[in-house]
Amino acid sequence: MDRIGLSYEERIGNSSNSASARLFSIMSEKETNLAFSCDVADYTELLGLAELLGPEIAVLKTHADIVEGFTSEVGLRLMAIARKHGFLIFEDRKFADIGNTSVMQYAQGSLRISSWSNFVSMNVLSGPGQLEGIGSVMRRADDGNPRGILILAQMSSEKNLASGEYTRKAVEFGHANQDVVSGYIGNGSNPLELNMLSKMSLPGDVIMAPGVKMGGRADAMGQNYSSPDGAILAGADCIIVGRGIYEAEKPELAAVSYRKAAWKAYLKRIGSG
Amino acid sequence: MDRIGLSYEERIGNSSNSASARLFSIMSEKETNLAFSCDVADYTELLGLAELLGPEIAVLKTHADIVEGFTSEVGLRLMAIARKHGFLIFEDRKFADIGNTSVMQYAQGSLRISSWSNFVSMNVLSGPGQLEGIGSVMRRADDGNPRGILILAQMSSEKNLASGEYTRKAVEFGHANQDVVSGYIGNGSNPLELNMLSKMSLPGDVIMAPGVKMGGRADAMGQNYSSPDGAILAGADCIIVGRGIYEAEKPELAAVSYRKAAWKAYLKRIGSG
Numbered sequence: 001m002d003r004i005g006l007s008y009e010e011r012i013g014n015s016s017n018s019a020s021a022r023l024f025s026i027m028s029e030k031e032t033n034l035a036f037s038c039d040v041a042d043y044t045e046l047l048g049l050a051e052l053l054g055p056e057i058a059v060l061k062t063h064a065d066i067v068e069g070f071t072s073e074v075g076l077r078l079m080a081i082a083r084k085h086g087f088l089i090f091e092d093r094k095f096a097d098i099g100n101t102s103v104m105q106y107a108q109g110s111l112r113i114s115s116w117s118n119f120v121s122m123n124v125l126s127g128p129g130q131l132e133g134i135g136s137v138m139r140r141a142d143d144g145n146p147r148g149i150l151i152l153a154q155m156s157s158e159k160n161l162a163s164g165e166y167t168r169k170a171v172e173f174g175h176a177n178q179d180v181v182s183g184y185i186g187n188g189s190n191p192l193e194l195n196m197l198s199k200m201s202l203p204g205d206v207i208m209a210p211g212v213k214m215g216g217r218a219d220a221m222g223q224n225y226s227s228p229d230g231a232i233l234a235g236a237d238c239i240i241v242g243r244g245i246y247e248a249e250k251p252e253l254a255a256v257s258y259r260k261a262a263w264k265a266y267l268k269r270i271g272s273g
Numbered sequence: 274m275d276r277i278g279l280s281y282e283e284r285i286g287n288s289s290n291s292a293s294a295r296l297f298s299i300m301s302e303k304e305t306n307l308a309f310s311c312d313v314a315d316y317t318e319l320l321g322l323a324e325l326l327g328p329e330i331a332v333l334k335t336h337a338d339i340v341e342g343f344t345s346e347v348g349l350r351l352m353a354i355a356r357k358h359g360f361l362i363f364e365d366r367k368f369a370d371i372g373n374t375s376v377m378q379y380a381q382g383s384l385r386i387s388s389w390s391n392f393v394s395m396n397v398l399s400g401p402g403q404l405e406g407i408g409s410v411m412r413r414a415d416d417g418n419p420r421g422i423l424i425l426a427q428m429s430s431e432k433n434l435a436s437g438e439y440t441r442k443a444v445e446f447g448h449a450n451q452d453v454v455s456g457y458i459g460n461g462s463n464p465l466e467l468n469m470l471s472k473m474s475l476p477g478d479v480i481m482a483p484g485v486k487m488g489g490r491a492d493a494m495g496q497n498y499s500s501p502d503g504a505i506l507a508g509a510d511c512i513i514v515g516r517g518i519y520e521a522e523k524p525e526l527a528a529v530s531y532r533k534a535a536w537k538a539y540l541k542r543i544g545s546g
Contacts, residue, residue: 039374039377041377041381041382063370063374063377063378064382065338065378065382065383065384066374066377066378066381066382067381067382067383068381068382068383069383070382070383071383092370094369094370096367096369096396096398096425097336097365097367098428098429098430099430101312101336101339104312104314104336104339105336105338105339108314108339108340108341109314109337109338109339109340109341109343110338110340110341110342110343110344110383111338123369123396123398124434125369125396125398125425125428125433125434125435125439126428126430126433126434126435127428127430127431127432127433127434128431128432129430129431129432152369152398155371155398155399155400156371157371157372157399157400157402158400158401158402159400159401159402160398160399160400161397161398161399161400161438161439161442162398162399165434166398166434166439169434
């Protein structure tokens with residue numbers, strides 16, 4: 001059966017990656033398929049928002065490198081909050097180097113991303129070397145945390161080149177490394193394109209989609225948007241919302257609205273709505 | 274005239290970007306076209322190698338995020354060493370996000386890359402938004418440091434997807450933003466492919482090439498290599514050497530060997546050899 005008609009609960013058993021299996025389980029139990037992109041510049045604000053919005057979300061997406069004072073210790077505090085509220089952490093690093101370098105960027109340095117993140121993103125412009133390199137670090141980890149890679153299969157920014165042959169290769173490389181690949185980042189701003197990715201993906205693959213905003217259009221730097229409903233019905237399992245929440249007057253109310261809209265769309269998609 | 278036959282000195286006036294103009298001037302005066310990729314994990318070792326190899330190199334390439342304890346203060350110390358020895362700093366960040374996020378990754382966080390780097394790299398998978406975003410930060414900078422973007426037009430890792438239409442778009446986006454684009458990263462491991470990039474580039478564009486090693490082959494994670502001579506004759510202006518230098522028993526001697534080989538190839542290329 002097509003992945004799109006299956007419930008998250010049914011798909012837990014389809015995942016051969018620990019992080020996607022855990023995510024399907026969280027989404028199913030907690031009834032939320034919202035990923036919150038917390039792009040704030042101050043680490044106390046980041047921890048505060050994680051605590052505030054933790055009950056509403058399945059995933060907290062970070063850009064640790066834009067946060068003043070972020071170290072691996074802050075990452076571990078974030079992980080404690082994630083455990084308490086039952087969400088996973090996605091460091092959206094968009095690794096883009098050769099395998100040897102990306103492994104160091106994942107496991108070394110002041111951020112030590114490997115120690116506190118569940119998901120990390122990468123594009124596959126450099127080929128499958130990063131999947132093999134970071135994948136082998138993930139396989140060796142023995143702390144019980146689920147870990148997986150989200151491959152940028154599509155993007156939502158204007159004139160982007162992540163389509164066609166690039167997308168096909170992204171999925172091909174992903175399917176060749178299923179134990180460490182959780183799934184794909186798709187183009188939430190274009191339901192037609194997103195649906196093509198969904199059709200290429202397996203039931204165990206998680207598709208997350210940025211470019212989703214209620215009543216939103218493009219920003220000044222070429223980022224496009226569509227609705228939560230459009231993205232979920234096209235095949236996104238998890239919508240990624242950032243500015244729509246943290247720039248709202250009351251982020252907790254905005255998070256509830258996005259959560260409800262995305263969950264309702266999911267129920268409609270699997271025929272329970 | 275084809276860029277390949279012109280001297281670095283002649284090309285200073287062809288550059289509409291401050292960092293590429295400065296680099297042509299440094300290479301010409303200092304008689305070195307060597308970029309050293311200093312991928313060490315400790316910041317005191319990084320500063321020590323910068324001091325030791327400073328006299329031999331035109332560019333020091335960093336991955337600040339793999340270095341334990343690297344902060345913007347360390348970056349400023351590195352910049353002081355760079356001024357003393359007359360080289361430029363290239364943070365090889367490979368920005369790969371949408372414009373809005375990349376701007377924050379460039380100018381914010383504990384690394385504050387914008388404050389101590391001359392060159393930064395990016396791929397153009399997300400479209401031209403990053404060029405516009407980071408470019409506008411560069412245009413606003415008023416500290417007198419030359420700044421410019423090196424676009425990943427090609428890569429040297431196995432099964433990479435940075436070729437064909439991707440490469441054409443990379444150069445097209447670059448030429449539309451010449452004041453902030455210093456040039457391109459080409460595939461040093463494949464002289465034929467590198468030469469195609471050279472032919473698409475303008476005399477003011479700097480081409481840097483990784484994947485260069487004396488007597489080198491592939492590493493365990495799919496990174497390929499060719500000789501300094503091959504890369505320079507095909508159109509690279511600057512060879513990027515990492516492990517070939519810092520893994521050598523005496524890095525200073527290895528740097529001298531690479532410097533001499535690359536400079537000799539350059540003199541041959543412009544007909545002075």
